[in-house]
Amino acid sequence: xxxxxxxxxxxxxxxxxxxxxRNLATSLVLNNRIETTLPKAKxxxxxxxxxxxxxxxxxxxxxxxxxxxxxxxxxxxTGNVGKREAVHKLFEELAPRFSERAGGYxxxxxxxxxxxxxxxxxxxxxxxxxVQKKExxxxxxxxxxxxxxxxxxx
Numbered sequence: 001x002x003x004x005x006x007x008x009x010x011x012x013x014x015x016x017x018x019x020x021x022r023n024l025a026t027s028l029v030l031n032n033r034i035e036t037t038l039p040k041a042k043x044x045x046x047x048x049x050x051x052x053x054x055x056x057x058x059x060x061x062x063x064x065x066x067x068x069x070x071x072x073x074x075x076x077x078t079g080n081v082g083k084r085e086a087v088h089k090l091f092e093e094l095a096p097r098f099s100e101r102a103g104g105y106x107x108x109x110x111x112x113x114x115x116x117x118x119x120x121x122x123x124x125x126x127x128x129x130x131v132q133k134k135e136x137x138x139x140x141x142x143x144x145x146x147x148x149x150x151x152x153x154x
Contacts, residue, residue: 008043021047026071028106029086029094033125041108041122048124052105055095066090094126 010017024044027034029051036044051069054062070086098105109123 007046008039010039010043022069022071025051025069026073026086028124028126029070029090030073033123035111035121035123037114038108038110038120038122041124044124045106045108048106048126049103051090052094052098052126055090056099058091058095063087063091097126097128 010020012020020040021044024034024036024040025047028044028048051066054066066087067084070090073086094105105126106124107127109125111121111123113119114121
């Protein structure tokens with residue numbers, strides 16, 4: 001029975017866990033895909049889906065709630081962006097992408113086992129709103145010399 005097990009503790013204090021999830025959520029919104037450990041990815045999925053729901057609401061209060069949750073990233077020479085850009089991307093790019101979707105905005109894919117401590121790694125990413133059709137590669141049929149001789153003879 002899972003009484004009192006509402007979320008994963010991730011081996012940290014409450015304030016550290018909240019800061020960790022805020023940092024991961026900001027990175028996910030800015031980059032659309034990040035790699036982390038599997039328990040962190042599963043816990044981040046809950047947070048990220050709630051942020052997209054805020055984006056879909058789209059009102060001023062939802063925007064302020066998102067701004068209070070996402071971290072501010074300092075601008076540097078490498079091109080990092082600030083909090084306002086993260087919130088803007090959440091409301092202007094991600095929310096319209098998932099306007100017709102009722103939930104399940106992220107997916108967690110297991111990738112590898114980390115060499116140092118044996119932790120199961122995972123990629124968490126936003127699913128695409130429209131399913132992209134894969135280009136079908138036409139296979140070339142290899143014609144052997146014996147087959148070409150039969151074709152020529154006919």
